[in-house]
Amino acid sequence: xxxxxxxxxxxxxxxxxxxxxxxxxxxxxxxxxxxxxxxxxxxxxxxxxxxxxxxxxxxxxxxxxxxxxxxxxxxxxxxxxxxxxxxxxxxxxxxxxxxxxxxxxxxxxxxxxxxxxxxxxxxxxxxxxxxxxxxxxxxxxxxxxxxxxxxxxxxxxxxxxxxxxxxxxxxxxxxxxxxxxxxxxxxxxxxxxxxxxxxxxxxxxxxxxxxxxxxxxxxxxxxxxxxxxxxxxxxxxxxxxxxxxxxxxxxxxxxxxx
Numbered sequence: 418x419x420x421x422x423x424x425x426x427x428x429x430x431x432x433x434x435x436x437x438x439x440x441x442x443x444x445x446x447x448x449x450x451x452x453x454x455x456x457x458x459x460x461x462x463x464x465x466x467x468x469x470x471x472x473x474x475x476x477x478x479x480x481x482x483x484x485x486x487x488x489x490x491x492x493x494x495x496x497x498x499x500x501x502x503x504x505x506x507x508x509x510x511x512x513x514x515x516x517x518x519x520x521x522x523x524x525x526x527x528x529x530x531x532x533x534x535x536x537x538x539x540x541x542x543x544x545x546x547x548x549x550x551x552x553x554x555x556x557x558x559x560x561x562x563x564x565x566x567x568x569x570x571x572x573x574x575x576x577x578x579x580x581x582x583x584x585x586x587x588x589x590x591x592x593x594x595x596x597x598x599x600x601x602x603x604x605x606x607x608x609x610x611x612x613x614x615x616x617x618x619x620x621x622x623x624x625x626x627x628x629x630x631x632x633x634x635x636x637x638x639x640x641x642x643x644x645x646x647x648x649x650x651x652x653x654x655x656x657x658x659x660x661x662x663x664x665x666x667x668x669x670x671x672x673x674x675x
Contacts, residue, residue, distance in 0.1 A: 425517065429525035437495065437529055446494050447537050451487040452544055455479060458606065463549035468608075473636045476549030481561065481632035482605050483545075484538050488565045489572045489625055490596070491534045496526065496576025497583070497592040504669065505585025527573060531566055538562050557635055564631040564644075571624055571651045574658030581665035599623050624654045 463476030503509060512522060542558060545551040553561075583591040600606065602616050603625035609617050620626050627647035630640040634647075642650075 422518075422521065425521050426525055426528075429517065429521055430528050433525050433529040434532065437499075437533060447487065447491045447533060448540055451483045451490070451537065451541055454486070454606070455483045455541065455545065455549075459483070459545065459549050463551075471638075473638055474549075474551070476545060477551045477553070477636055478633070478638070480541065480545040480549065480551050481636055482629055483541055484561060485565055485625065485629040485632045486600055486605050487537045487541060488534045488569050489600075489628060491537060492530055492569050492572035493576045493579070493592055493596050495530050495533070496573060497579035498588045499526075500577060500580025501583050501585045501588035504581070510673070530573065531569070534566060534569065535562060538565070553636075561632055561635045564635065565628070568628050568631055568648060568651045571628075571654040571658060574655050574662050575624070577662035578658050578665050581662065581669045599625050602626075603629055605629055624651065627651055 459476050459479035461475070463479075464474050467473055467475045467478035512519075539562075542551075542562075579588065579592055579595070602612065602620055603609075603623045604612070604620060605625060609620045612620065621641060627642065627650045630642060630647050631644065634640050634644055640647075
């Protein structure tokens with residue numbers, strides 16, 4: 418029985434991976450867009466300190482910021498828009514009639530998002546290394562990727578919530594309306610000291626803020642909060658978003674199947 422579940426997971430994971438790759442928007446938003454943003458922000462005098470007196474270069478700082486943005490982007494967009502599109506195509510109705518366990522379906526999506534996030538980060542790392550002379554120790558590259566993948570659970574849950582809350586036509590607008598302002602407010606694109614006062618006060622409580630700090634701290638940057646605190650805050654966000662996702666799923670199921 419265990420072998421059958423493992424085989425089902427493998428086959429569903431392959432199907433999710435192929436489906437994800439065949440949607441051009443996924444590749445653009447997950448791979449090309451972070452690289453384009455890095456070109457605008459990270460290649461402007463990339464070897465200079467990111468702040469007066471800092472030892473970390475601008476290229477390295479922007480690279481870590483874009484790594485956090487990329488992982489969160491893959492999770493929120495793949496689940497938020499992907500789940501909403503599948504609901505619009507009635508794939509959830511088909512899966513409900515199939516013998517595929519819902520846990521296998523969801524776990525395959527999570528594994529696919531983690532693999533694609535890792536691929537997107539590696540592409541960003543290589544690009545930053547050759548264009549902005551970002552040189553880190555192997556352990557630092559691994560730590561950066563590992564921390565962000567581990568902390569991405571909150572964004573997986575957020576994606577599920579948005580995917581079951583929004584319709585297939587409104588999902589892209591809803592996801593962008595939520596994710597992009599949160600990214601700006603968290604200091605991903607612009608350091609928080611340059612943001613308006615009311616946004617700067619809100620910034621520490623936005624989910625991308627502790628997520629980005631996990632990446633910045635790998636570089637040796639002194640962040641506002643410690644690594645354990647940031648993981649704990651992301652865990653709290655994951656619990657809240659999970660509860661909202663369960664509510665949205667049950668609401669959608671009751672409307673569709675009762």
